[in-house]
Amino acid sequence: MNNVNSSKTKPVALIIDDEISICQTLAGIFSDEGWTAGYAISGHEGIQAFKKSPPDLVLLDVWMPGLDGIETLQRLKQLRDDIPIVIMSGHGTIDTAVKCTKLGAFDFLEKPLSMEKLLPMIEHALQFRDLRNGARPSDAGAVSVFVSDGSVSVKRGVETAFRGVAAATENIRRTIATIAPRNSWVLITGENGTGKEVVARAVHNGSPRAVKAFVAVNCAAIPEDLIESELFGHARGAYTGAFAEKKGKFELAHGGTLFLDEIGDMSLRTQAKILRILQEQRFERLGDNRTLEVDVRVVAATNKDLAAEMKAGRFREDLYHRLNVIPVYVAPLRERREDIPFLADFFLDQLSFELKEPRKSLTDEAFEVLMHYPWPGNVCE
Numbered sequence: 001m002n003n004v005n006s007s008k009t010k011p012v013a014l015i016i017d018d019e020i021s022i023c024q025t026l027a028g029i030f031s032d033e034g035w036t037a038g039y040a041i042s043g044h045e046g047i048q049a050f051k052k053s054p055p056d057l058v059l060l061d062v063w064m065p066g067l068d069g070i071e072t073l074q075r076l077k078q079l080r081d082d083i084p085i086v087i088m089s090g091h092g093t094i095d096t097a098v099k100c101t102k103l104g105a106f107d108f109l110e111k112p113l114s115m116e117k118l119l120p121m122i123e124h125a126l127q128f129r130d131l132r133n134g135a136r137p138s139d140a141g142a143v144s145v146f147v148s149d150g151s152v153s154v155k156r157g158v159e160t161a162f163r164g165v166a167a168a169t170e171n172i173r174r175t176i177a178t179i180a181p182r183n184s185w186v187l188i189t190g191e192n193g194t195g196k197e198v199v200a201r202a203v204h205n206g207s208p209r210a211v212k213a214f215v216a217v218n219c220a221a222i223p224e225d226l227i228e229s230e231l232f233g234h235a236r237g238a239y240t241g242a243f244a245e246k247k248g249k250f251e252l253a254h255g256g257t258l259f260l261d262e263i264g265d266m267s268l269r270t271q272a273k274i275l276r277i278l279q280e281q282r283f284e285r286l287g288d289n290r291t292l293e294v295d296v297r298v299v300a301a302t303n304k305d306l307a308a309e310m311k312a313g314r315f316r317e318d319l320y321h322r323l324n325v326i327p328v329y330v331a332p333l334r335e336r337r338e339d340i341p342f343l344a345d346f347f348l349d350q351l352s353f354e355l356k357e358p359r360k361s362l363t364d365e366a367f368e369v370l371m372h373y374p375w376p377g378n379v380c381e
Helices: 020-032 043-052 069-079 094-102 115-132 167-179 196-205 224-232 268-280 306-311 317-323 337-355 364-372
Strands: 012-016 036-040 057-061 085-089 107-110 145-148 151-154 186-190 214-218 257-261 282-284 291-293 297-302 326-330
Touching: 012 020, 012 043, 020 036, 020 115, 036 043, 043 057, 043 069, 057 069, 069 085, 069 094, 085 094, 094 107, 094 337, 107 115, 115 167, 167 196, 167 326, 186 196, 196 214, 196 257, 196 297, 196 326, 224 268, 224 282, 268 282, 268 317, 306 317, 337 364
Parallel strands: 012 036, 012 057, 057 085, 085 107, 186 297, 186 326, 214 257, 257 297
Antiparallel strands: 145 151, 282 291
16 A cells, blocks of 8 residues: 555545556646645555545545445545545446435546546545635635646636536536637526526636636616616716716726626617627726727626527627627536535535534435425525
8 A cells, every 4th residue: 555645735635446557647646736645455445544644535436346435435434524535436327426425425536537527626625625624615616727738727626506427517617618718708598596607707717817807797787877887987077976986897807807697688778888898898988088998808698598589679689699609508407416416515515614513414315305306596596
């Protein structure tokens, strides 16, 4: 057995797999990511290494001779319940993933492991450790994905709404990784509560614009008589009550990303004003004759069928084509039920941290209810 370094200057990973080549490969990956990694080639050896020097993360194979991964998982959780354990399996099934999650597994990865799946998981585990050590829960949300020459580097964890193993979820993660580094505009569609703003923030955080602002605008919430002031700003004295100069959303987002949420709920008059600024990326503040130029990446979102809205005359076709450069559809939770155990597990961890109470678990009956409930409010619900 390769001994685990007990130093805590680096996060420590323990890999338990009966195939030594896999152990060595994974240990090398962890080392490249700044971790200290050790491995054991049986469940019994893994438990002994775990007892001797508890790591920050365990990668555990399911199918091993002697003590299999399921039994090893149960014993490790009895020793320490606060250390994330990621299950690996070359014969991954939904039943296996659900069973492991119910037993306390942190995540589930299918073999052969890919860097695209492994690296976000590594960062997730590190953030989980930080949460346990007192970091703010809000620090664990952002994702920064950079793609170069086919390789993926994840600087922070995958967003909460997109934890899981469903094909639709994997597609969203892959899409974010592909489009984030580009400067193309994005139109995100999907039901309420699916995580459209989560996608928008992930696209921003994974782009070169991440060092600049992400400015969100709820287009449906701004009254028509205030839309120009909100978007473009105003000069002092531009109208009654304008006692000071104000920067608009476009100006605040200069160099960064402007997120136009609920664009399907804008009036036609507001759509026309939005279209003009989107086309020109230049504007004048109210009460000011100076022309300001901005550089923003626009990401828009809606829960409406814009094709139907255009047909009904409620949405401008020219605005639609201006926004819909890269379309992204976020599937409802009922179409990715495989993710429910992972989301439930995450929220239980989060509640335990926030309430400073022992982590609760779900009964088999509770899991059945969660898996069969239609979730009309999606992940938000």
